[in-house]
Amino acid sequence: MDHPYASYRSLFPVLASKIHLASCSQGAISKTVSEAMEEYLNSLLTTGVNWSQSIQEVEKAKKGFAKLIGAEPNEIAVLGSVSDIFSTIATSLSFEKGKNKIVTTDMDFPTVGHVWLAQRKFGANVSFIPSQQEVIPIEYYERFVTSDTLITSISHICYFNGFKQDIKAIAEIVHRKGSLLFVDAYQSAGQVPIDVKKMDIDILAAGTRKYMLGIPGMAFLYMKTELAEKWKPRVTGWFGQANHSKFDIHQLTPAPGARRFETGTPSFISAYAATAAIRLLLEIGVENISSYLNELAQFTLDYGQEKGLQVVGPLSADQRGAMTAFYAENAGQIESIMKERNIIVSARNDVIRIAPHFYNTKDEIRQAIDELATVLNTK
Ligand SMILES: Cc1ncc(COP(=O)(O)O)c(C=O)c1O
Known part of the structure; x- marks a missing residue:
């Protein structure tokens, strides 16, 4: 899958050094938002x-x-x-x-x-x-x-x-x-x-x-x-x-x-x-964002399960938003370890949430899941 919004990535400075997958908590801040502030x-x-x-x-x-x-x-x-x-x-x-x-x-x-x-x-x-x-x-x-x-x-x-x-x-x-x-x-x-x-x-x-x-x-x-x-x-x-x-x-x-x-x-x-x-x-259009995120969500569900992670919630992207939750005991600790490895995900109780936005790529999700699987010692 090509990334249709690749040209927007440079607007988000954090993406240069981190894999940011925590839009369910705090979305990445764009330069235009920072300039407005x-x-x-x-x-x-x-x-x-x-x-x-x-x-x-x-x-x-x-x-x-x-x-x-x-x-x-x-x-x-x-x-x-x-x-x-x-x-x-x-x-x-x-x-x-x-x-x-x-x-x-x-x-x-x-x-x-x-x-x-x-x-x-x-x-x-x-x-x-x-x-x-x-x-x-x-x-x-x-x-x-x-x-x-x-x-x-x-x-x-x-x-x-x-x-x-x-x-x-x-x-x-x-x-x-x-x-x-x-x-x-x-x-x-x-x-x-x-x-x-x-x-x-x-x-x-x-x-x-x-x-x-x-x-x-x-x-x-x-x-x-x-x-x-x-x-x-x-x-x-x-x-x-x-x-x-x-x-x-x-x-x-x-x-x-x-x-x-x-x-x-x-x-x-x-x-x-x-x-x-x-x-x-509004410039990109929420309909467009949503259909791209639907593809990313299905990929997250499929690849996560392939790597032995346990999905919490429905297994079909059509019953979900962009975010996928994977079971993780001590999720708070896992979130911190992932952060040390430059991957920003979000913990809640016993789940790690992976929540992409239009600026994320499939490859970033793959890397995050690989790392999560390693940290959780599943594969
Ligand atoms: C679905 C939902 N509702 C409400 C809240 C709480 O929002 P606020 O901190 O603005 O009160 C959150 C925060 O994470 C949320 O995810």
Whole structure:
């Protein structure tokens, strides 16, 4: 397989000395992202104040993200992390008797469970769908989502083993049962196509530092306009107000659309990074990225098994995102050994995650798997 994006590799300085396969944790930083961050710092160094430029950059980042997921910019809010978004949404809900069930899964990122469990004292009844052989069978949604379900909160791609869910099919089930659908897309945004309208997603969250190739400090919240208008956030602040430049301490008037969920000054430098990073993703096209990554994922699965590694999660790339998880006792230690050998992979509990992006080659994956197999002493 040729590398269709070979010409982009020089944009990522780290690739000259490392095999970077950790986009599920922190994507590689491009020179354009680094220049954008420098632009932010330089404007502070030279002009002293860069407030309006920075606000414009936040708007550009929102626009870019809206395009990436098929939404309108006014359906996007920025917060500091995906955890913040979950707390903002959860604390805006009221858990009425007969409509107080939260359905999530045991494959979601722990923050998701933590936030929902924290709502139990306010009346939430939290139900975890158990995984079965490392996936969530779609028929479980028919069983677990019931008429008293207020919100179904699931991830598009599992952080732990790369399992990808059929969001459109799940949306049909949960909406038929009268539940909202909240999708954690942190492991999918930037690597697989997302169209919130076609997938019929009500609420979506994604941060910028993984496959979106930015840095920590910023996460995007999508909420359908018609839905947002009905919500009165309890986690709030001046950025969430209709007219925040009025500085009126007595007025609490939520901004139109998703912006009402914003709180205070966002991380401007993260917005500069996000705008540049998303621009690159849009230039290449997420459809193109996704089909290349699908080939890489299948190669990772096949070659890994050939070398005696044990795949955790589905064996077909079509049921996964780019990331492949291999079983490894003491994964944290293995991650450090691989790092010493200039191969960046990511550990979680007892798995090593290999997560390429468009800038990676098949040969890099081959080298990483060879090294992992040696370290694990499998072959
Ligand atoms: C799927 C998923 N959701 C949420 C998070 C947490 O994101 P944050 O640290 O921005 O709260 C992560 C982080 O790794 C993740 O992989």
